[in-house]
Amino acid sequence: MSPRMAKAMINGLLIGGAVIALFPLLWMLSVSFMQPGEASSLPPPLLPSHATLNNYRELFVHAGMGTYLLNSLLVSGAITLLSLSFNLMAGYAFAKLRFAGRERLFQALIGALVIPAQVAMLPLFLLLKYIGLVNSYAGVIVPGMATVFGIFLVRQYARGIPDELMEAARIDGAGEWRIFLQIVMPLLKPIMVTLAIFSFLAAWNDFMWPLIVLTGQEHYTLPIGLASLAREHSQDSELMMAGSVVTVLPVLVLFLAMQRYYLEGLLLGSVKG
Amino acid sequence: MNKQRMAWLFLAPALIVLGLFFLLPVIAALALSLTDYDIYALANIHNLRFVALSNYWLLLQRPLFWSALGHTVYFVAVGVPLSMGASLGAAMLLNSPLARMKPFFRTALFAPVVTTVVAMAVIWRYLFNTKYGIANYVLGHLGVHPIDWLGDPHWAMPTIILFAVWKNFGYNMIIFLAGLQAIPIDLYEAARIDGASALRQFRHITLPMLGPTLLMVSILTVSGYFQLFAEPYVMTEGGPLQSTTSVLYLMYEEGFKWWNLGSASAVAFLLFLIMFAVTAMMLRLSRRSEGADA
Numbered sequence: 001m002s003p004r005m006a007k008a009m010i011n012g013l014l015i016g017g018a019v020i021a022l023f024p025l026l027w028m029l030s031v032s033f034m035q036p037g038e039a040s041s042l043p044p045p046l047l048p049s050h051a052t053l054n055n056y057r058e059l060f061v062h063a064g065m066g067t068y069l070l071n072s073l074l075v076s077g078a079i080t081l082l083s084l085s086f087n088l089m090a091g092y093a094f095a096k097l098r099f100a101g102r103e104r105l106f107q108a109l110i111g112a113l114v115i116p117a118q119v120a121m122l123p124l125f126l127l128l129k130y131i132g133l134v135n136s137y138a139g140v141i142v143p144g145m146a147t148v149f150g151i152f153l154v155r156q157y158a159r160g161i162p163d164e165l166m167e168a169a170r171i172d173g174a175g176e177w178r179i180f181l182q183i184v185m186p187l188l189k190p191i192m193v194t195l196a197i198f199s200f201l202a203a204w205n206d207f208m209w210p211l212i213v214l215t216g217q218e219h220y221t222l223p224i225g226l227a228s229l230a231r232e233h234s235q236d237s238e239l240m241m242a243g244s245v246v247t248v249l250p251v252l253v254l255f256l257a258m259q260r261y262y263l264e265g266l267l268l269g270s271v272k273g
Numbered sequence: 274m275n276k277q278r279m280a281w282l283f284l285a286p287a288l289i290v291l292g293l294f295f296l297l298p299v300i301a302a303l304a305l306s307l308t309d310y311d312i313y314a315l316a317n318i319h320n321l322r323f324v325a326l327s328n329y330w331l332l333l334q335r336p337l338f339w340s341a342l343g344h345t346v347y348f349v350a351v352g353v354p355l356s357m358g359a360s361l362g363a364a365m366l367l368n369s370p371l372a373r374m375k376p377f378f379r380t381a382l383f384a385p386v387v388t389t390v391v392a393m394a395v396i397w398r399y400l401f402n403t404k405y406g407i408a409n410y411v412l413g414h415l416g417v418h419p420i421d422w423l424g425d426p427h428w429a430m431p432t433i434i435l436f437a438v439w440k441n442f443g444y445n446m447i448i449f450l451a452g453l454q455a456i457p458i459d460l461y462e463a464a465r466i467d468g469a470s471a472l473r474q475f476r477h478i479t480l481p482m483l484g485p486t487l488l489m490v491s492i493l494t495v496s497g498y499f500q501l502f503a504e505p506y507v508m509t510e511g512g513p514l515q516s517t518t519s520v521l522y523l524m525y526e527e528g529f530k531w532w533n534l535g536s537a538s539a540v541a542f543l544l545f546l547i548m549f550a551v552t553a554m555m556l557r558l559s560r561r562s563e564g565a566d567a
Binding site for chain 1: 276277279280281283284286287288290291294295296297298299301302305363366367369371372373377378380381382383384385387388389390391392393395396397398399400404405406407410439443444447448451496499500502503506507510521524525528529534537538541542544545548549552
């Protein structure tokens with residue numbers, strides 16, 4: 001094959017792949033601006049004939065989408081903040097502080113990764129029921145406050161910090177908390193950004209656990225709200241596409257803005273794992 | 274000594290969360306699976322009885338459990354190779370020196386990964402609608418009769434597999450791309466001088482050099498695909514004729530629709546054991562083939 005043909009083929013395949021990857025997203029955006037019923041005609045329209053924001057209005061005024069959006073922001077924000085702090089502290093301790101049984105404990109945590117999270121869900125539901133956290137924000141947040149993956153990521157990164165930095169501060173009489181807050185944290189900033197994006201995206205997109213623990217609409221996050229709308233309004237494709245846009249847009253924008261950190265974290269968490 | 278105590282203080286919040294909300298429930302799940310915990314026990318704990326392995330025994334005799342396992346294995350066995358093939362293909366295209374606008378293509382191909390499964394599954398329901406869906410419209414022009422993608426028991430699972438491949442291939446693509454970029458370019462040049470074809474270069478350089486990455490990625494993908502749940506929940510509700518009921522879907526219905534928490538825990542544990550056995554087998558097979566090569 002001549003180099004010119006090879007070049008045309010490779011770029012052609014890439015364009016084809018990008019079209020397949022992006023088409024459903026663009027179609028969702030376009031249909032979300034269509035009049036009710038417009039998408040259900042033949043041939044399937046690609047663009048709205050008269051663009052309208054009615055679907056979005058309907059969602060926020062009548063379908064409670066605003067509440068779901070706020071719930072999602074609150075729950076994902078809280079999980080991100082809490083898990084970030086807890087994972088940072090633990091990851092730093094595993095990387096830089098000496099204590100008996102450190103390696104064995106870390107190995108045990110990594111070993112626990114083989115257990116799928118769903119095994120814990122049934123007793124976790126009962127536990128939260130007895131302490132009164134079923135159908136509350138806390139019920140969604142509490143199990144996500146620390147992750148083995150996050151601890152692992154921070155440990156990998158923190159191992160690169162030279163011990164001399166901390167030793168010098170200790171000789172100067174700085175306490176461990178001050179060393180952590182003033183010397184270590186600034187050095188961990190890149191991994192903090194990466195981990196924050198990961199946690200936020202995972203919390204935002206999470207489905208099974210919120211579906212189990214949230215029993216009333218007032219606490220629904222976007223994916224749960226959208227799934228329940230989809231069961232009620234399965235014929236209203238325009239309305240459902242607007243709902244999908246509201247659900248997906250925040251994370252898509254976050255990813256596009258912070259892509260570099262996200263992809264770096266993905267590689268740090270898997271290739272070296 | 275003081276240093277030790279500081280270390281434990283740093284660890285305490287994370288370890289308490291993981292212990293209380295993961296480790297403890299996992300142990301409790303094992304205990305729960307040996308009881309007949311149901312809606313009566315939920316109302317009054319005195320109705321709880323120890324039933325030893327009877328939940329497991331009854332499950333193994335239920336056709337629904339076996340069909341759910343069958344559907345899940347189908348999803349894994351077809352979905353994982355397709356996903357990994359798509360990931361590797363896309364990574365090789367992106368890695369080619371002839372490719373243009375690489376950052377754009379990388380972002381575009383990765384975009385489905387960061388989206389919400391539920392929202393995308395809702396979109397696919399409309400794209401694969403029998404009457405108005407674009408999939409059938411395009412196929413119609415190629416002379417294919419309309420397919421009832423999500424309503425026909427033979428097509429529902431393939432449609433879900435197609436969706437999963439589209440949604441997930443970008444993730445492994447990034448990992449493969451990093452692996453490909455780590456292969457020294459001289460290897461390919463030497464092979465080209467020796468007159469090796471592109472296919473032979475792929476078989477004798479690319480695949481062996483990617484070996485460890487391929488193994489890790491396939492194990493992670495297999496474990497992920499065994500946990501099929503949201504896709505059938507949104508796209509088919511486990512139907513038609515329960516043809517997309519996965520093991521986790523069965524666990525969810527058993528536990529949170531019928532409140533048979535004892536038997537649902539047994540489902541969860543069986544899934545865990547099966548996943549563990551499959552990934553252990555993959556590790557062993559790969560070690561053996563490595564040994565055979567050497």
